[in-house]
Amino acid sequence: SVRPDAYQRTALEAAVSNGRKSMGWILSDPRGYTQTASDMNARNEDFRRAAKIIKGWRRATKNRxxxxxxxxxxxxxxVYAHFSSNPSTTIFDAVFEVMRSIPSLIRKAQFRDRANGRVFIDAYVESLETPQRDLIEEAADYFLMQLEQVKDEKGISSLFTGGRYRRPATEEFLFDKGIPTLVQSEMRIVAKALQGNGFPQKILDAVGWIAKSRHIEFRVREPAPECDYILWKVRNDNSSSQPRGEITKHHTQNDPERTAYFGRHYVEAYAILAGVCIARARQEVVLQTQHQAE
Known part of the structure; x- marks a missing residue:
């Protein structure tokens, strides 16, 4: 199960208690459902909090x-189904898991009407057009991408900007694998450009300028955080014919990686402990044109 860090749980709770307009409780329940929701909230107050967060995302996206x-x-x-299956779940766990399930929620109707078991209350999803499904999934991706970055209450506002992210088919995220990000430790990447092709060995700085046709080894700087393993992601510039974005275990997919496309790329490392990302680091890799000196 997800182990929520105190700062992220506190930030989510604070966002709800502050009464943001984008997270107002929406009284859209048909007759008979209001009491069910009230009973669930009496058992676990995070039910209403989690519902408000996700409804806030919906309203912000709908406004945009x-x-x-x-x-x-x-x-x-x-949200109710998640709490029913996980009675002691927390606000962070619920938000993370329900948002991850958005693609499956809009794939087919799943929730039967309690008054008429032959009717699905979410039957509308059967008639969604492809652009509508794409928008919902891209908006959910954007929310989860922002959730990975939340460190305090100030960062919560990024969840309610109504953004969307259209990823290339090859790109993966930790949330695709069910891995939440709850950073507890510092971590840095060492990017070593190997000697060759007339170039000396060098360590990339934070900006990451590098020439084409170089080979780079990416490693976590010691001492690495105590963890079960490290995951790596290589993401090329959107203008590249191969944007990549795959996530691999222990090292980047190609080790060493070869610089081949001009543009702004990056490599990320994630320290995973008990199924949670407890540290992450990023290294920019900017390939120079023929008119720029290394």
Missing amino acids: YADFAMKSFHIEQA
Whole structure:
């Protein structure tokens, strides 16, 4: 299960208690469901908190994109189902898991009407058009990307900007693997450009300027955080014919990596302990044009 860090749980709770307009409790329950929700909240107050966070995301996205079609009541039912299966879950766990499940929630109707078991209350998803499904999934991706960066209450506002992210088919994120990010330790990457092709060995600085046709080894600077293993991600510039974005275990997919495309790229490392990312680091890699000196 997810082990929420105190600062992220506190930040999420504070965002709810501050009464942001984007997270107002939406009274969209049909008759008969309000009491069910109240009973669940009596058992675990994080039910209402988690629902408010995700509804806030929905409202912000709807305000920005008129075609955003996910229903508020659908979200509440998904949150209710999560709490029913996980009675002691927390606000962070619930938000993370429900947002991760968005693609499956809009794939087919799943929630039967309690008054009429032949009717699905989320039947509308069956008629969603491809652009509508894409928008919902891209908005959920954006939310989860921002959630990985949250460190305090100030960072919570990034969850409610209504953004979307259209990833290339090859790109992966930790949340795809069910790994939450709850940073507890510092970590840095050492990027060593190897000697060859007339170039001397060098260590990349934070800016990451490097020439084409170099070979780079990426390692975590010692002492590394105590963890079970390190995951690595290589993401090329969007203008590249191979944007990549795969996540691999222990080292980058190619070790060493070869610089081949001009543009701004990056490599990230994630320290994983008990299924949670407890430290992360990023190294920029900027390939220079023929008119720029190394």
